Amino acid sequence: MYNIIFYEKNDHVLSQTRESVPEEGDGIKLKGRKGNVVSVETGEDNIVYILVDLAKKIKE
Template sequence: MNAVHFYENKTVVLTQSLNSVPAVDQDIKIKGRKGKVVSVVQIDENKYHVQVIFEKVVVKKPLLTAKELAKSKKR
């Protein structure tokens, strides 16, 4: 078993005990976020640091209903 520490920039995202270490350019999903492995560094015999880049999350604004639009137009 290997201790794998996943990092985004310098922030620890997740630490897991895994049988196999992820490879570079492998697509992964951590905490519901899609990402790609950038680098893998072996620290000790069974400790690895994995750098991950996550996809940007796009926040969509809900559309205004006719009532809300009419309310905002009044002055």
């Protein structure tokens, strides 16, 4: 199990515990927003930092 921390630019988006780690370039959906994995960095123990590029929110 991996503790995965998702970031967009410098903002923390989501933390999750997962069995697998997404790879660079993978499509991902977080909090109802689609995006792509930009980079993956491994930290201490089972902590993985993932930089994502999410689609812009459309204001109505």
